[in-house]
């Protein structure tokens with residue numbers, strides 16, 4: 004691993020790929036507790052409406068993204084195999100910002116606090 008890359012400690016942990024662990028019909032059916040690296044689709048695999056998962060920062064907050072092309076902003080989601088979500092996820096709340104990419108089941112953290 005190149006020394007000049009700014010890679011956070013949790014990215015060095017063994018990776019168990021992110022994937023879809025379930026599909027539910029409505030957002031109320033999203034389980035309170037999700038498995039590690041597991042995301043749930045609301046809708047169907049063919050026509051997902053939402054994707055929900057616990058933020059990879061592990062502080063316990065949930066991320067819910069719109070996967071319905073009819074609404075904006077919209078995230079495209081691979082529904083088979085290792086998870087890819089496009090574009091990046093940029094979540095902000097009072098505690099800070101979580102900005103990351105999910106590609107092929109792996110998280111890559113984006114940096115940019117200093118540029119903001």
Ligand SMILES: [Zn+2]
Nearest residue numbers: 058059060101
């Ligand atoms: Zn987070």
